Amino acid sequence: MSSRVRFLFTLAAASLLVASLHRRAPPPGLPAKLVPSSHMAGRNRSFVLWLHGLGDSDPANEPIRNLFSATEFRLARWSFPSAPRAPVSCNTDKENPPPANGFVMPSWFDIHELPMSGGSPQDEAGVLKAVEKVHAMIDREVADGIHPENIFVCGFSQGGALTLASVLLYPKKLGGGAVFSGWVPFSSSVTEKISPEARKTPFLWSHGMADKVVLFEAGQAGPPFLQSVGANCEFKAYPDLGHSLSKEELLYLESWFKSRLNASQEKDG
Template identity: 30%
Template sequence: MNFTIFIIRSSNFQSKTMNIPPVILNAGKKHTATLVFLHGLGDTGMGWAGALNTIKPDYLKIICPTASMLPVTINGGALMPAWYDITSLDENSKQRGEEAGVLESVKYLVNIVNGEMRYNIRPERVIIGGFSQGGAVALRTALTSGLQFGGCIGLSCYLPGDIDNIDVPDTPNIQTPIFQAHGDSDEVVTYSRGVKTSKILEKHFSNHKLVTYKGMGHEGTLEELDAVKKFIQTCCPE
């Protein structure tokens, strides 16, 4: 069963060059943790806000930014909200042309995390995550930023760019917990690509888990959302 996603409300925090503010779901009581969640290609910050609002604990603030409008190569150069250009969906492609955009989005995500320091929320109490392209940015950020986050959620995604030459900090066991989920019937980001990504992550993260959803395509389900809820409460309890 799929879930419907809809807008809740937005704030005055500006998103890159689009001047579209992210959706902000404020904590219902004392704010002690934050989730920053990035949408997939062609979506906006409002796309996942409704679903995430149904699992949000009272102490958690959620930030759902919107990516800039970029021409996307695999879609014939059409402009759409994108965290970076995608030149190919071939899991064996080096995709070096994506690297500059990936690095820019990683920097953007880290800046949002650092901005939460204004509210006395350290990176260890911030969970980063995303779906598809947004999840790719979140995984890359957890792997290369050198920060320890409260957790990282990667849904139906992969490690972007030239994954054989990613500059990973000299940290043998990154402590950020990773929840990676993928459907075995994904028609966009293949399940085999998700598995390939998981094997890379297992080499660097001491707490990594890949959850496979039978029959699930490139989508979200209520079962997966419930698993995300449990991951949030485990990584950043009240």
């Protein structure tokens, strides 16, 4: 089995895991996809942006929202954008190289090698370009009346790396950033662009210790990096988890969100 086939198989397995999560019916009287009206108080509404991993897409991840059944999420709006299709360097078959830089698939930025380790080369310019797109999505929600501290950005694998970059480089404090099986996608020189408000945004970092695609060492480098820029990070290690999302991770994410939504509302009151 070629490295490309093994890599795509891992991505497919992760997508199947997410898709297998049971859907829950919405609270009585509420539509399945609730879009709150603009006249409602922004402090009582929230927005969750989910960024998928390399080769994935929007529809495969939408079932995630159905795990968040607590009343705090009745007025939450979710967004699952899809990355543009682009050639990815790490998908080049050295024995039969394609004309392009690598096999084309949905990708937020280029990835030069897999497995990803703490010392892997990064497409810093591509990351910063993708960050601009994420910031535009967040800005639209803020303009619609949602308070920044009720906005959460989450991502898996490549989407987790983009989550880290997007939250740190956003000029305001957000509700939180959740990184699943991700890595630090840029050098320390980017830290000069992090605003004092952005450093106040809390992070949740989850990583499987059996991950063979984004090595655990790459995940472990995240919290020290965040600490070095003055940001708070809670790190959760999952001993038997490979490069995939688990229901346990997502249920913990729900409680993590809830505590920050409640704190935000109490602060406003």
